Amino acid sequence: MTTSSSKRQWGFRTNLLREDGEHADRVSFLELFFDLVFVFAVTELAHTLVYAIDKGQALEGILQTTVLLLAVWWVWVYTAWSTNWLDPDKTPVRWMLLILMLFGLLMSTSIPEAFGDRALVFVTAYVVMQIARSLFTALGLGRFTPETGLNVFRLTIWFAVSAIFWFAGALVDDLTLRLGLWGVAITIEYLGPVSGYRVPFLGRMVTSRLAIRGGHIAERAGLFMIIAIGESILVTGSAFAEHPIEPAGTLAFLSSLIGSIALWLLYFSRAESGGSRFIRRHDNPSQVAANSYTYLHVVLVAGIVLVAVADELVLAHPESPVSFTGLALIYGAPAVYLLGNLLFKRSIGAPWLRSHLLGIVTLMVFVLGATVVVPGLSFVVHSCVSTIVLIGVVIGEELDFRRNRTLQLAASGT
Template structure:
């Protein structure tokens, strides 16, 4: 029994405080800040339909690496030596992958593909072996299934990198399609027993906090891109206004997610208990990809506006500047709906207004990128203001429920003490 105790400690307990985010997890995220920055720069340098698709494929791949590692640290204790070293190794290989992003569809495709496959297969196999050594065959079998699915997609990643060109984009898209489909199929594998979704239970508070921290990192990346470009440009009235517009846009994005979404999502998944696996899969695994995509587009749009604030608006700048908040509003709409909120009409109206602006902008004489981004900020600000008047009642109800739960728990504890 004493021989297996260190192995057992590799996994999180489900006691009070066990869902705390460890410092090594925050340290781990630094690699992905760099990756998101690389993705934004790749899109800025490839503002073509194929460039957008390339960036989208790599963005989903980067998110898929991060979210699967988050699931692992939700189950395993990242403060134990073997788990910590696993994360450090993933960081190193993730850094190799991130440096390949600018040339992933030219000279460094194989570097990107091999790094991706090594992380996904190696990390999943590590967890499967750890579960097996502890004597937990069901979760061990689940991780074996996940490893098999990553092994199935691996030839498409590596083969695409070898052939290059248009086939590379197609093969990498197939690889991601396989991996995105796998969770919805519960990682079914022939001749292996299928398990229920409840087997993939999570510590809800940890999952929600990790997702929120990634959103902060992504928004921080937007500030980094904006600040870097501003520091290199001549200081003019237009450049200062463009910097203020970029900063205001980032704050508005933060308010949309954190004011009336992140905290409620944390409470919602904690209350779900046995349904936490389903919520983690839909809300924090799939839907957050849309939110991260909106933040990346925001950084790209800010870069384009800062570079040429007073030029006539071109088609690419118009598309990026209006698509970023529209995509982010869509992500927030679906996210908040998935955690029990109604369909928010403010978000739908905001998306409709941004679409109308995109259609009408070419007919507006003298419209500049600077003016466009302030109009967009005005639309998003209106959504935020509406939410500030609509949401407090629902938030107060949540707070009341939390207080009632606390009172009932206290009364129950007193009853047990009296007995």
């Protein structure tokens, strides 16, 4: 893959790329170690939203947490893309990840006060991670895969432009204006892949020529899902430990735990392995990875964070009559997860799953009708109903796949 053209000799002389071979797609232990920072980040996002809801600032908290979640996800997913090309077992790449962990911890610890006194710390850590990692990756690729290196360099320029709005937001005192400026910054970054990271004089990237190791990116996304679902269980366990053991609280704990198991089954029973196979067979694997594992997975992660928030509220007030905010979270959070799961599975070749569509509709009906038809029910009752719906979707999905498999076998005459 090395070019002989002297005009294209740029970047590091040392070959930092992953080598081809039996274990080329393997996720390294260092990558797993790096992900520990994001366990803390996702936990802080959930706690921050719970705190905002307790203060009666649900809408403001949701908007702020959404921007922060999109930033956390973006820095993680682009690091995953970097290690899809660069070998984490090579010393320079290893040091890059360790330094990113340091800044990632600064970013994560600043999340509760990102719209307070630690805005500048949050932004500085985030921007340094995005620009420094992208520039390092571009230099690591430039000499050996010039076209991919140039693509990542385009990405670096886009991060530099969005940094203007990140810092501008951090330096203003008005929280609404800060939210708006940060919203502009994250919108620029999320529009980057859609526009092909077009840059004056450099043009745009061609995704069909972008090398991708499908097995690695699928496994990395799957591991992040485990982290996010694990965070939900941690929040549930911590909240349960802080309250006396009583029937309503215990029922709320069991409902939350079973719900987390259902989330795990909905992702890992079918989608995780299917994504890797679909990428390997597709004519444009990088486009599939960009759609399925870059954009759609953030909906899944958002659903998990919201489920964790709902579980914490249920455990804190199991026997209290549910508010509309609580109702929207208890039923809306799993609906967001099911939507992300449905779109992800569709993007990797699955049909439109009736189980997921029916589950989303059922959850939305409960949000709109529960307070009218059965007003006054407690948090824990609604939590149990939501969990039952998720269990029904898990069973329905299995029946969907078996039915589709039977039809495929009948059509092929076997």
